[in-house]
Amino acid sequence: MAARRPGTSASSSPTMSPSHRMNSGGAGISGKSTLRKQNAVEQESANPNNILVRTIMAKTKRKKIVFPTKKELSEAMAEYTANLSAKFCKARGYFTVVLSGGDLISWLSELLEPMYQESIEWSKWHIFWVDERVVPLDHKDSNYKLAFDGFLSKVPIPIANIYAIDKDCAALGDAKGAALLYEECLKRLVNRDIIRTYKSSGFPQFDLQLLGMGPDGHMASLFPGHYQIKEKADLVTYITDSPKPPPKRITFTLPVINCASYNLMAVCDEAQADAVAKVFNDNFDLPAAWLTADVEAVWFLDQAAASKIPKGH
Numbered sequence: 001m002a003a004r005r006p007g008t009s010a011s012s013s014p015t016m017s018p019s020h021r022m023n024s025g026g027a028g029i030s031g032k033s034t035l036r037k038q039n040a041v042e043q044e045s046a047n048p049n050n051i052l053v054r055t056i057m058a059k060t061k062r063k064k065i066v067f068p069t070k071k072e073l074s075e076a077m078a079e080y081t082a083n084l085s086a087k088f089c090k091a092r093g094y095f096t097v098v099l100s101g102g103d104l105i106s107w108l109s110e111l112l113e114p115m116y117q118e119s120i121e122w123s124k125w126h127i128f129w130v131d132e133r134v135v136p137l138d139h140k141d142s143n144y145k146l147a148f149d150g151f152l153s154k155v156p157i158p159i160a161n162i163y164a165i166d167k168d169c170a171a172l173g174d175a176k177g178a179a180l181l182y183e184e185c186l187k188r189l190v191n192r193d194i195i196r197t198y199k200s201s202g203f204p205q206f207d208l209q210l211l212g213m214g215p216d217g218h219m220a221s222l223f224p225g226h227y228q229i230k231e232k233a234d235l236v237t238y239i240t241d242s243p244k245p246p247p248k249r250i251t252f253t254l255p256v257i258n259c260a261s262y263n264l265m266a267v268c269d270e271a272q273a274d275a276v277a278k279v280f281n282d283n284f285d286l287p288a289a290w291l292t293a294d295v296e297a298v299w300f301l302d303q304a305a306a307s308k309i310p311k312g313h
């Protein structure tokens with residue numbers, strides 16, 4: 001794979017995930033030239049200052065559900081995930097799940113309840129990370145370690161189905177290498193038909209992504225004011241000056257994030273209320289405001305996080 005230069009393949013703004021149709025996929029991933037050609041066509045219409053894009057975004061209703069407590073949010077997230085697991089395991093024998101770091105992992109604890117432990121077809125799950133901090137896999141800042149200690153070690157998902165970043169790149173702090181290898185890993189799994197692809201674009205299409213947002217409006221490791229949000233050709237990119245420590249990270253690009261069938265964004269606490277309000281006010285300076293999905297993008301909020309959403313949203 002050609003080495004990437006930060007920012008060179010980025011367009012003026014992120015892409016959108018268009019229609020609401022499931023794709024059976026499996027045709028194998030297309031080359032970068034195909035992706036670039038398609039992206040060039042999309043660039044014009046993907047500018048947030050473009051009236052057409054604003055209209056499309058307005059029509060892409062962001063769904064939200066506000067829960068009285070984190071416990072209820074956590075229960076609903078477990079039910080949502082279990083239902084999708086049943087649906088995708090039945091339809092294709094796999095369930096591709098993308099995790100993020102942060103608070104989300106503690107809210108997954110409801111899935112450890114006996115009801116789910118016994119009913120979910122864990123052996124069919126395949127686990128990925130939407131972003132990862134480029135630190136050793138046993139480092140306290142590692143999203144892999146967070147998820148493994150808090151969730152993955154407690155459910156019978158085969159270890160071969162858990163796709164951490166390359167451990168040598170992680171140990172060396174090689175963000176660029178980690179991004180390249182993770183992208184190659186995704187492509188291999190597309191070619192094995194474990195990950196579907198989004199229509200003819202060749203982009204991987206995950207079944208479910210469980211996401212979080214920081215108080216500055218970042219999602220994954222796409223931060224406001226940083227070029228990675230504009231990356232459109234690569235599947236995975238990297239950052240070496242993240243405003244939130246640790247500085248070296250890799251992240252799915254926005255087109256990949258928005259190709260997912262289902263995106264569930266879970267946000268709690270008052271510290272996030274301003275950012276949540278900006279998102280629901282369509283402030284596209286916040287990367288999280290760009291979140292869409294092929295089938296459904298839903299925000300699970302607790303009351304504190306939802307407290308500043310403008311009336312009518």
Ligand SMILES: O=C1O[C@H](COP(=O)(O)O)[C@@H](O)[C@H](O)[C@H]1O
Nearest residue numbers: 100101102103104212213214220
């Ligand atoms: O650094 C990160 O932050 C975001 C948000 O985390 P939260 O603790 O505010 O929920 C997280 O989604 C991302 O995966 C992580 O690397």
